[in-house]
Amino acid sequence: MDTNKIFYKTLFKGLFSDACEIKFWDGETEKYGQGDSKFKIIFNEPISKADIIRDPSMAFGEGYMEGKFDIEGSVEDVIQSLYNNKESFMRNGEKYAKLIKIIPNSIKKSKKDIKFHYDIGNDFYKLWLDKTMTYSCGYFKSPDDTLEQAQKNKVEHILKKLSLKKDITLLDIGCGWGELITTAAKEYGVKALGVTLSEEQFKVVKERIKNEGLEGRVDVILEDYREIKNRTFDRVVSVGMIEHVGKENIPEYFETVNKLLNKGGISLLHCITGVKKGGTNTWINNYIFPGGYVPAVRELVDNIAEQDFYLVDAESLRRHYGRTLEHWAVNFENAMDEVKKIKDEPFIRMWRMYLNACAASFNSGNIDIHQFVFTKDINDEISWTREYMYK
Known part of the structure; x- marks a missing residue:
């Protein structure tokens, strides 16, 4: 199996607080959570595993800008589902903020x-x-x-x-x-x-x-x-x-x-x-x-x-x-x-x-x-x- 896909499947387990579907770049679709899916994320191509590990906010933000994935449903619902899960990387982003080089605001x-x-x-x-x-x-x-x-x-x-x-x-x-x-x-x-x-x-x-x-x-x-x-x-x-x-x-x-x-x-x-x-x-x-x-x-x-x-x-x-x-x-x-x-x-x-x-x-x-x-x-x-x- 594609090592990127293994990483993604592991990442999305328990990531969202709502049921959702993920469609991978090879056409395979997997559902996460119980009940009706609230949204669907469609990956047109994988985002680098290294980039996600280094800074998920930047990786997914740039990935969406560049069209590497699309969202069926509400973009707000996707982000809020991440934030509502207190164990998600979106709720624990302090360590990524440290990556920013602080330049004094003259x-x-x-x-x-x-x-x-x-x-x-x-x-x-x-x-x-x-x-x-x-x-x-x-x-x-x-x-x-x-x-x-x-x-x-x-x-x-x-x-x-x-x-x-x-x-x-x-x-x-x-x-x-x-x-x-x-x-x-x-x-x-x-x-x-x-x-x-x-x-x-x-x-x-x-x-x-x-x-x-x-x-x-x-x-x-x-x-x-x-x-x-x-x-x-x-x-x-x-x-x-x-x-x-x-x-x-x-x-x-x-x-x-x-x-x-x-x-x-x-x-x-x-x-x-x-x-x-x-x-x-x-x-x-x-x-x-x-x-x-x-x-x-x-x-x-x-x-x-x-x-x-x-x-x-x-x-x-x-x-x-x-x-x-x-x-x-x-x-x-x-x-x-x-x-x-x-x-x-x-x-x-x-x-x-x-x-x-x-x-x-x-x-x-x-x-x-x-x-x-x-x-x-x-x-x-x-x-x-x-x-x-x-x-």
Whole structure:
């Protein structure tokens, strides 16, 4: 028997938490698990045994991109079935994260990494994001909320947590396409500044500020947040940015927020979190988010305490991100005719795997996402209860 096939048959025994079928490159099909098969994996050619042993995430991620195997059924179901099996290599990937050569995220490297992901084209993101162009976890007040409504809910939820007042100053670190800063100015009358390293996002935000008549109240700058000098703010918010700073720069992030935040000021950090420990997926680091690192909750709380900040609130939005990613994955497939006009097949397969794998990771509890609210020194103006966040 083909030694590759022997290895595969052994690998797939007990790998998934659901019944499934595997069709090998020679046409043989084998079923694993009890009951009806939830999905079928079809190997068009074998993936190197050595590659799988060395780093299964990279091997299978690249294998799917290159068309070495196809999936009948839901890509998300396949990944979630792996994550739901706590003995699978997908649940025990810490040792593979060590394979990544850690390069400190200098300002120059950060700019390069952000350009790699966010500057692949506004036209691409417009095809599957909602009208607000918000590329972060939504907030579903109801399971029936549309993606656009969930994104507006998220911004509203964050702004309430920040206890905004007219004419106070707000800094948004990693402001995306500007939904949060423009909404804060229009609804609360704050003076907002967004900072981004993405030239594509910067151009859109500049145009948006002008079109919405917010010049003089909202501004955006194209630079690293660490480059902001001689300015402080009453509020500092960051949504989905700290995952890009790298493990070694997390203390620097909080040190910088401390310098930028006025006494009594409030900061909100919205970010993906590791359940027990921080980590990096080698395939995602190589193809999607170079330089990325998902910090553990305890790691973030320790750094908050290290700066003598007062932690006011922490909230998990794990299920909300799973739902958000499912919306993105559906939108991506629905826009496929247009996507194919601007992207090639390996890119399309890469992003299909990325969106579905992330949805599965959140839905299975492999990773989480939190909003942390903390203050610089004591702030007794915040409401005594959490009611103000939901009214």
